[in-house]
Amino acid sequence: MANEKITSLEVARLAGVSQSAVSRVFTPGASVSKKTAEKVHAAAAKLSYRPNILARSLITGRSRIIGLVVAYLENYFYPEAVERLSNALQAEGYHVLVFMASHTAGNVDHVLQEILDYQVDGIIMASVAMSSELGARCEAAGVPVVLFNRYQEDQGVSSVASDNFGGARDAARFLVAGGHRRIAHIAGWEGASTQRDRESGFRAGLAEAGLDFCGREIGNFNIDKAREATRQLFASKERPDAVFVTNDHMAFGVMDVLRFELGLSIPNDVSVVAYDDVPPAAWPAYDLTTVRQRARRMVAATVEILLDRIAEQKTPPRHVAIESPLIVRGSARLPEGWKS
Structure with a gap:
């Protein structure tokens, strides 16, 4: 039988x-x-x-499959986010297909077209953006899209992200309150909304004190490039007394260069602040002061928006920015009288 x-x-x-x-x-x-x-x-x-799930989808018109697009998994934040998204969607009776894409628009559009061929019920774009044209095509095909940890200027696609501007501004205020005046920045990929908002927020916090970056290099969300960016910044005679790194993944490489190549003490010689609060940030080896992305809340909001739009496609796009608190650890000098 x-x-x-x-x-x-x-x-x-x-x-x-x-x-x-x-x-x-x-x-x-x-x-x-x-x-x-x-x-x-x-x-x-x-x-x-x-x-036979496939046969049932032909009858119901629903595949109960969600396409999840991720650009890279080196950053600890994304494997955790992918796991949380998959678990949350599975709890709602959906299956998840994960697709890898690069940051380039052409590659993302190609991947999205492939996803549409699977007759998915919805798409989540984690760490990548999409062209407005393809976004409109997805909507026309009845396939709702939600951007996770990204947003687009045209506001036509739903998005969920942390409050990147506000979180980074708080990080700048913290360093200024700690007496830092020569603060440098190691940026990520400049095409990412997260990079733009974090840098803008941090600059706004510095501007409140009449300051700007004393130096800026691009790490492109790559740990090796972040290491080289650190060497460039600290080759100057007037070396920075603090560094804001766009994400924790790069910050780990930055801290390794500062301590083991340049012989600097963190935070006595230089403070380091980053963004994400991935698990290794709390390890004693790094003890990194960083802005926390609330992954659990971001996932819950993403799934809620996506399922609402699957159920009722006329629901207008939603844009959620979740508060991002500064988590103070030992990698940055504390402001006088600071109480945690």
């Missing part, structure tokens, strides 16, 4: 229920009694029956 194609009708006969009851049992979110579900699962197990 295990080698034969078992149908839902055979399961229904063995369980003593209707074929529609079997269908409801294997349809996430459908109403079915506990007793019926137990009988159906027992019969399905005995017959080695598995529902």
